[in-house]
Amino acid sequence: MGIKFNKVDFKYQGNDNKAYLALSNITLNIKDTGEFITLIGETGSGKTTLVQHMNALLTPLSGSVDIFGVKINRENVKKKKVKLNPIRQQVGLVFQFPEYQLFEETVQKDIIFGPKNFGVDEATAIERAKEVIKVVGLDESYLQRSPFNLSGGEKKRVSIAGILAMEPDILILDEPTSGLDPLGRNALLDVFYDIHKKLNKTIIIITHDMNTVYEYAKRVLVMRDSYLVYDGDPIHLFTNKNIDNWNLDVPDLLNLIHKLEEDLGIQLPTQPRNEQELFEQLKVVLS
Ligand SMILES: Nc1ncnc2c1ncn2[C@@H]1O[C@H](COP(=O)(O)OP(=O)(O)O)[C@@H](O)[C@H]1O
Ligand SMILES: [Mg+2]
Structure with missing residues (x-):
């Protein structure tokens, strides 16, 4: 199972009617358990576009993405042959700056919004909220607070709790530590690593922090100009002869x-x- 990209191309249609290439010929397999992957590459290289294909927010222009056995391609999506809701629950995607998407009066209401949307009853959703708030390193008293009165780091944690409450099999985070101070960044990375370790979940993190990549990742994906140019372990990455072309820090x-x-x-x-x-x-x- 897991996620399989098969020769995926994607272009955006800009407002100026020009096409902007974002993914070229991507073939990639991601297992549904046990992976800890970092996704890196310059701004504009296609990282966000790639992960938005992993829960069918975007549909390939050509090629296909198999997500837990559901084949996502132009035809299937156009003809509504595939159900997207279960995929969105199985593959949890935390956007960059998720804190801007908090909107309820209380943290609890924000966290239970997702699970309720996927058919979980209110009492169960509240039980889950109590669990996941602790997983992200906050205590239960936060549940009754307004999300708008929290610090940036706390808001990020609440947003992540909201995705965790949907109990996804695969968790994807788009630059989760951007805008955090080093302490906050490390604390949040520990949260992801803990989730991975304790629950054996596959986690994919987009980051610009090479220290994180080197220390934590089991597998690294490098995007460059819409192409996947590296898929392997972090030790070989930094001795790769092409590394200078990829503009990565050491x-x-x-x-x-x-x-x-x-x-x-x-x-x-x-x-x-x-x-x-x-x-x-x-x-x-x-x-
Ligand atoms: N909505 C959009 N309209 C047009 N072009 C876009 C849009 N979103 C992204 N792009 C272009 O697609 C390419 C890949 O973008 P993205 O996946 O966001 O890269 P990254 O996350 O690595 O910074 C870039 O060249 C970007 O300019
Ligand atoms: Mg991005």
Whole structure:
């Protein structure tokens, strides 16, 4: 099951009647459990367009996307042969700046809106709200507050809780940490990592933060000018010979490892993924 892209092309029809290419010949498989994927690439490379195909918000111009066995292509959508509602529940997509989409009087009403829309009864939806508010690191007292009186980071958490309350199998987040300070960013990343670890859910995060990519991701997708140019692990990504063309930053930890090698001649046995691993290896190498 999961999500399968088969030779997908997509263009936007601009207001000026010109076509703007956003996806070219994308073929890609994403499993329905156990993946922790980061999606990176320059602004305008097609990241948002790609994830909006993963829950059928957009339909391929040519090719198809199989979402949990439902084939999304021009013909099927045009002739209304496919039901989109179950897909939207199975694949939860948190937009960039979701905080602008909060609109109810209380946090609780915002969170239960989605599940109720998908047919969950009110009492069950409220039970779920109590659970997911804790998952995103806020306590139950937030449920009775107005979403408009929360900080930016808290609003983001509430929006994410609203998607979690629909109990999606796959969770996709479009630049969830943009606009947050480093502490808020790390706290939110820990939330996603926890959800992935505890529930074995597939999570896809669009980010510009290469430190996140390097430390957390099991799999990295790189978009460049509407093409998927890399699909693999983060360690090989940063040693790929094409990396300079993709305009990606190098993670801080890798810069440090390179300095250790070049300036101090320290060769590490394996490539550490975080400070703790680096420290453990240095202890062995220097002892
Ligand atoms: N509504 C739109 N109308 C016309 N062009 C668009 C629209 N949305 C996005 N595009 C174009 O499609 C390409 C991919 O955009 P997008 O998927 O938003 O990229 P990213 O998320 O990587 O920044 C860009 O060239 C962008 O200008
Ligand atoms: Mg985008």
